[in-house]
Amino acid sequence: MTLTTSTDMLLEATDVSKTYGAVVALHNASLAVRPGEVHALVGANGAGKSTLVKILTGAVTPDSGRIIVRGRERKSHSPAEARRNGLVSVYQEPAVIPDLDIRENLRLTHTPVEPFRHWMNELGVENLNLSSLARRLPLATLRIVDLAKALAIEPDVLLLDEITAALPANLTERVLQNVQQLGEDRSVIFISHRLIEIAAVCDRATVLRNGETVGVVDVAAGSEDKIVNLMLGEGATALAQREGGHVTAAARSHQTPRLSLLGMSARRRLHNASFELYPGEVLGVVALEGQGQDELFDVLAGSERPSSGSLLVDGKPATFHHPADAIRIGMVYVAADRAEALLMQRSVRENISLPFSARIPQWGWINLGREKHKVDEAVNTLQIDARAGAEVRRLSGGNQQKVTIARWVASGVKTMLCFDPTRGIDIRTKNQIYVLLRDLAAAGAAVLLYTSELKEIQLACDRVIVIFGGEVVAEMPAAQASEAALLRAAHNLKPDSALPEEVAAAATGDMSAVQAAIDSQSTTVSQR
Amino acid sequence: MTAATSTVGRNRWLSASTWRNLLRDYPLVPLTILLVLLVVLADILQPGLVNPGWVTSAVRQAAVLGILAGCQTLTMLTGGIDLSVGFVASMAGFVTATFVHQPGGWPMGIAVSLGAAALAGLVSGIGVGIFRVHPLIVTLGMGLVVFGFANVWQLQSVQTGSGVPIEIRTIGSGTLGALPNDLLVFVPVAIVLLLLLKRTGYGRMLYAIGDNPIAARLSGVRSWQVLVVLYALSGVLAGIAGLVQSGLSNTASVTLVQPYLLPSVAAAVIGGTSILGGRGGYSGTIVGALILTVLASVLSIVLPEPWRQVVFGSIVVLVAATYARLTAES
Known part of the structure; x- marks a missing residue:
């Protein structure tokens, strides 16, 4: 699609900011879409993509910023209003x-x-x-x-959020073809985790990082690398290496894995995932949003039953009908959403001691002295500031997260499943949590850590697996897991490879090559 | 805390949030003050009313209400409610009375009636805990089922004759010095409930399920086990309340305790137990039951019967709503 040098944008969002409590979701983000173009919006998890989309569609009101469609400022307070405004x-x-x-x-x-x-x-x-x-x-x-x-x-502007995910190959092709040919008058904002699709159909890409617009890229041959680098930002290369304590591959080969998953599938998103988790290691899990990681953790925590596949715990087959079954064999789950894990109106003490009384034999008299001892120990280990401890909801987010972990530290843990435990908490608390996970592993526990912050992998993990399309597509030692390597793997790109030739050709506008590219990509996806 | 003037100190003392925190953290303090004020008001409206006889009669009624409100407190802590207590309690009193001329006599009657009450509660608990039907529906239905069975039993036993056994009458209406005998039932029940909630693992589970069922589940709590036991326990408590009430009124009727149903919910709510679960306790409920009893007594002085009910209901709603509003958000 040829573009004029016209500067009249069809849609222009400038200086858009949004904060949720102490968390800055968007900070002066901007997005400008030319008439007739297909414009990609990309960014790693938590970069602010979904917040910007919600603001554009009126689902969320921004704290500041302007949205201009066809030269007129629009304020949308609901998706219906955004629709009337042409979006x-x-x-x-x-x-x-x-x-x-x-x-x-x-x-x-x-x-x-x-x-x-x-x-x-x-x-x-x-x-x-x-x-x-x-x-x-x-x-x-x-x-x-x-x-x-x-x-x-x-519509003036059509916003497509992951429209091609889970579409069969032939339909994906038709959809992308139509998206590209919408005409001079209409624009598309295209959101996809598949950089290959973006290369094939988009004219330009806006990259978000940490809530800010960090660059606008003209999509052409090789721009994939540019996009990935923008998503990463500077300083991504300078990371302090953590020392020692790693479980070497040689040592692992002599051990029975604490967990081994074989061909695990669940719900729609987890397909045929297999990996092993050894005692004494922190295994990182990296995935873009919605690649099956939620389902994986639900299965391991006993909240969800897999549709197929098998799970061995210490070499023995295990089936969980309820989280209690997983907890009984020492597999505990630290949820990302603290509202899911905490009794907000109850005290720190009751929250930490909650698992102590879960089973019928434990329903009787509470030995308050012993309980206090265990709770105090956990509070000290995690350095929880429990001054506002009468109600957990009055604690800070970081302290709340520590309470959810302290609960399991106090009741003894063999396998800890942490789902993004450091989301939205301050850097000091994050570091304390890394240290704690390392200590748990050093004491012989196995830790599975999903994180949306890629740099946490090298800070806290020994090894990392990458999930894409519900399957484990890469595994590497933490030492090799630079953010660039992880981000490539998370997009299911081969390490250090350039773009596939046909896609590079596609980006220059050869339509038959586009189809070839899409076909090959789609087939690889559907074969899984 | 925004103003920087010299009045800050005084304002802070009187500020709404201070009162809110006080009410939330120490609900017993304002509740007890309210109770004392009502008693003083009663004595002003009708000088000489507050005498040992009046206290005895107030405590008698509050004891029955207090036990029934215990059922509501326990179930409300988990986010539930027990609307079957009226019929279950009436059934217990009635069934015991029908055993007075039967082999086994009143002890057999008590065993059968409390067993039936526990069974009704158990079935409700299975409905709530295992089939996940809303407790409002389950217990309302179970109340009617119990009422129906009690009627069937009434037709069966009409020939044999019945009467409230003397032992039950002694508990319900006798006195020990100035103290009514039904405290012999109420005080142990209250102590058990207070300790159950404060000092046992089971009590913790009630709060946990009511505060956040997902968190409880993720911590390994199988909530159906807790709920089945809970509603069975609530049934037994209702049965005990029914026995006391039939002794107090020397009546055995299949609807005897039904008028106490809504006041039992009100007493728990006024006592600071959240109907949404996770917050509250039995000590507040006891004071709540006393407040409602004294309030009814005060209103009976100043108003004719129909108006009394209008005002009683309005005050209950007002106090409960104020309380809910004050304690809702931090």
């Missing part, structure tokens, strides 16, 4: 009411039927019966319905 979004999850038929769903959003039919045909789904209930249609068709619905009302 329509299509999300990962289908936005239809399952118990209504398609025609009724269209009426609900005031979508004209004829244009909708036209776009459905264009997108490769012909002869859709509008009287069929939404719940009867396959997921892929529903995503196309969503897209056609959005296109039918002729």
Whole structure:
């Protein structure tokens, strides 16, 4: 697609800021979309992408900043208002009411039927019966319905959030083709974790890091590396190496793994994941959002049953029907969401001692002296500031997180599953948590640590696995796990490779090569 | 805390948040003050009313209400409620009375009636804990089932004749010096409940489930076990309250205790137990039951019967709403 040098932007968001309590989600972020372009919005987990999207679509009101569409400032307070302002979004999850038929769903959003039919045909789904209930249609068709619905009302700006995730190859191709050919008058904001797709269809890319816009890239051959470097930022190379304490591969080969997963699948997102976790190590898990890591931890914590695959704990098969089953064999789960883990209205003491009384034989008289001893020990180990300890909700976020960990330190732990335990807490507390995880491993426990902060891998882990599309796609010792290497692996790119040739060609505008690129990418995805 | 003037000190003392914190952290203090004020008010409205006889009768009624409010306190702590207590309690009193001329006599009657109460609670607990039906629905339905069975039993036993056994009457309406005998039942029940909530692992589980069921589950708590035991316990407590009430009124009827149902919820709420779960305790409930009893007595002095109910209901709603508002957010 050729671009004029025109500076009149179709959509321009400037100096957008948003803070949630002490957490800065966006800090003077900006985004400018030219008429007729396909514009990618990229950034690592927590870079502020989803906050910016929510602001654009009116789901969240920014603290400051301006959004200008076609030269006029727009203030959207709800998705419906954003729609009237010409900005329509299509999300990962289908936005239809399952118990209504398609025609009724269209009426609900005031979508004209004829244009909708036209776009459905264009997108490769012909002869859709509008009287069929939404719940009867396959997921892929529903995503196309969503897209056609959005296109039918002729929006100025179409926002596509991970639209191609889980679409079959032939439909992905049709969708991307249509996205590219929307015309001079209409723009697309394209969000995808698949850099190959971005290279194939996008004209420019805005990169966010830590809530700030750090660069706008003209997408061309080789711009993938540029994007990754922008996502990483400077200083990514200068990382202090941690010393000693690593479990060497040779030492591991003589041990029974604490955990071994074989071909584990669960819900829609976790497919055929296999890995081993050894006593005395901290194993990092890295993945982009929604690659199956939530499902993996739910399965290991006993909250969710796998649909297939097997789990061995200390060499013996294990099946969990309830988190209690996992806890009984010393596998404990530290949730990312503290609201999920804490009794907010109860004291620090009751929160830490909660697992002590969970089972029926423990329902009787509490030995307050012994309980106090154990709780105090855990409070000291984690250096919890428990002055406001009468109600956990009055503690700071960092202290709350420490309470969730202290609970398991106090009751003894053999395997700790930590899901992003340092999200949204201060740097000092983060360091204390790294030290604690190292100490636990040194004492013989096995720790599985999912983190959305890539630099934590080298700070706290011995080894790291990378999950993409529900499967473990890479494994490396922490020493090699630079942020660049992890980010490449997380996007399922081969280490240190340049772009595949056909994609590079695609970015220059050769449409047949685009299809070849998409085909090859899609096949690799669907083969999994 | 924003102003920087010399009045800050005084303002802080009187500020809304100070009162809010006081109410939240020490609910017993304002509740006890309210109770004392009501007693003083009663004596002003009708001088000489507050005498040993009045105290005895107030404590008698508060004891029955207090035990029933105990059922509500325990269930509300988990985010539930027990609306079957009225019918279960009435059934217990009635069934015991029908055994008075039967082999086994009143001890057999008490065993059967409390067993039936426990069974009703157990079934409710299975509905709430295992089938995950809302406690409001389960206990409302169970109350009607118990009422129905009590009616069937009434038809069966109409020939044999019945009467409240003398032993129960002694507990319900006798006195030991100035103290009513039903304290012999209430005080042990209260001590058990207070210790259960404060000092046992089971009590901790009630708070945990009510505060955050997900956190409880992730910590290995199987909440159905806690809930099944809870509703069975609530049934037994309701049965005990029914026995005391039938002794107090020397009546055995299948609807005897039903009028206490909503006051039992109100007493727990006024006593500072959150209907949403996770917060509260039995000591507040005891004071709440006393407050409601004295309030009813005060209103009976100044108002005719129909208006009394209007004002009683309004005051209960007002106090509960104020309390909920004050303690809702930090």
